[in-house]
Amino acid sequence: MFAAIHIPGFYLQASLRYEPGLRAQPVAIVDEGAKAARIVQFTRAARRAGIREGMTSTQGLARCPGLQLRYRCPDHERMAAAALLQCAVCCSAYVEATGDGICTLDLKGLLKDGASGFQEIAQSLIRRLRRQELIAKIGIAATPGLALLAARNARPILHVTCLEDLHGLPIAALAPSPDLQRTLRRLGIRRLREFCELPPEGIAARLGEEGLLHWKCVMGKSTRLLKLAAPRETFEEATEFENEIELLEPLLFMIRRFLDRIADRLAAAYLVVGTLELRIGFTTGPDATRAFPVPAPTRDVETLFRMLFTHLEGFQSAHPIKSLHLAATPCKAVKDQLGLFEASLRDPNQFHQTLARLSALVGADRAGVPVKENTFRPDAFRLQPPAFHAATLSPGTSGSRGLALRRFRPPRPAHVFTMNHRPVSVVIEDFSAPLGESSGPWFSSGEWWDRHAWERTEWEVESSDGRLYRLFQQGNDWYIDGIYD
Numbered sequence: 352m353f354a355a356i357h358i359p360g361f362y363l364q365a366s367l368r369y370e371p372g373l374r375a376q377p378v379a380i381v382d383e384g385a386k387a388a389r390i391v392q393f394t395r396a397a398r399r400a401g402i403r404e405g406m407t408s409t410q411g412l413a414r415c416p417g418l419q420l421r422y423r424c425p426d427h428e429r430m431a432a433a434a435l436l437q438c439a440v441c442c443s444a445y446v447e448a449t450g451d452g453i454c455t456l457d458l459k460g461l462l463k464d465g466a467s468g469f470q471e472i473a474q475s476l477i478r479r480l481r482r483q484e485l486i487a488k489i490g491i492a493a494t495p496g497l498a499l500l501a502a503r504n505a506r507p508i509l510h511v512t513c514l515e516d517l518h519g520l521p522i523a524a525l526a527p528s529p530d531l532q533r534t535l536r537r538l539g540i541r542r543l544r545e546f547c548e549l550p551p552e553g554i555a556a557r558l559g560e561e562g563l564l565h566w567k568c569v570m571g572k573s574t575r576l577l578k579l580a581a582p583r584e585t586f587e588e589a590t591e592f593e594n595e596i597e598l599l600e601p602l603l604f605m606i607r608r609f610l611d612r613i614a615d616r617l618a619a620a621y622l623v624v625g626t627l628e629l630r631i632g633f634t635t636g637p638d639a640t641r642a643f644p645v646p647a648p649t650r651d652v653e654t655l656f657r658m659l660f661t662h663l664e665g666f667q668s669a670h671p672i673k674s675l676h677l678a679a680t681p682c683k684a685v686k687d688q689l690g691l692f693e694a695s696l697r698d699p700n701q702f703h704q705t706l707a708r709l710s711a712l713v714g715a716d717r718a719g720v721p722v723k724e725n726t727f728r729p730d731a732f733r734l735q736p737p738a739f740h741a742a743t744l745s746p747g748t749s750g751s752r753g754l755a756l757r758r759f760r761p762p763r764p765a766h767v768f769t770m771n772h773r774p775v776s777v778v779i780e781d782f783s784a785p786l787g788e789s790s791g792p793w794f795s796s797g798e799w800w801d802r803h804a805w806e807r808t809e810w811e812v813e814s815s816d817g818r819l820y821r822l823f824q825q826g827n828d829w830y831i832d833g834i835y836d
Contacts, residue, residue: 361452518544595671625682632674646699
């Protein structure tokens, strides 16, 4: 058995996904492919106003002055087609992208309860697509051709158990060419019942190859292998705004709608969001792109929305916004089994949000976890976002390795008196002490090729009261680097 999903008025629905408030208004989709822009699809309100397929945009506006025209948008159609395919794959692994707004599914191995099982699959698909703001019709039949014919004439589900289920349909349900339709009308054929009763011997001679193909389809004698399609690995939504956006509220409104759609498709595929990528296009200048790794992968819309909202709260631009693109890279949900002495954050995503707010206040380079840079320069480190996995002690991190140096940050300036190029006394603020034993000097330098070139001479000294200090000389200045515990 096969199922065909048909999105009637696909170009129109792909556009209205981003303007759902126009569904009840006269709206028409114009295709610019021809020499003159022609109306190809329109809403019911536009049909009641007298709009017909093939009219030019000028004729449509003359017939209905309140008609709102929208041109075909490849991005909108691509997103709608991806959403359709991702929803279809959740029901069957054998899916074909048959055409614009049409998918064909092979239902083998899915049915356990006969017709009732087919109805449940079709109803769940329709509900899932409706949450994606796509209104679908589904046909179920023994061959892909019959399934598509049933889908185009379903209300909204049509399960063809025998050929007689289709006999009451008008001949226009086959979508024949104008020449073939005129020929059938001259022969007095108005219904598929009459078309099926034609003798097969003379069909090719009288109706040509097209008529023979339609006859085989209606009789269930034409079958084919599906050209399987793989869904996109990323779940994305994108739009180009009709009017430029300068405020944050409409942008957040669209982001929330995008997240709702993406999260619903992820839930059907049992996946969670690993990384979010937000791209904002401006009227002039380059796009602003930012990737958001999700600390604890999730598909919770509130959590994902807070991450994006925290970033956009401090976002500023000198130009209006013209487009928005949101992509989610999925991953599988993983549950970590922690050891007895391991610990993890209770809510990594909430901690990430708090860290993002701190970064917005103090700067992105002033909040995070310190990481030593690949250099011997003292105190050379950078701050990077923390890892949110369970903190585990590495072997050998605990245990003594000698005396611990308690660093002074910043190092304390000192006056050091030397004799024979060795320190013998130190004076720091209101404290002075003679020095006993000393060890050194140790010379170190680096990054001579850069403006951060450095050079220092270190000593380890013992004061008269038995304390151990580390001194270093940089240029002509002396500093106390720390004291040994």
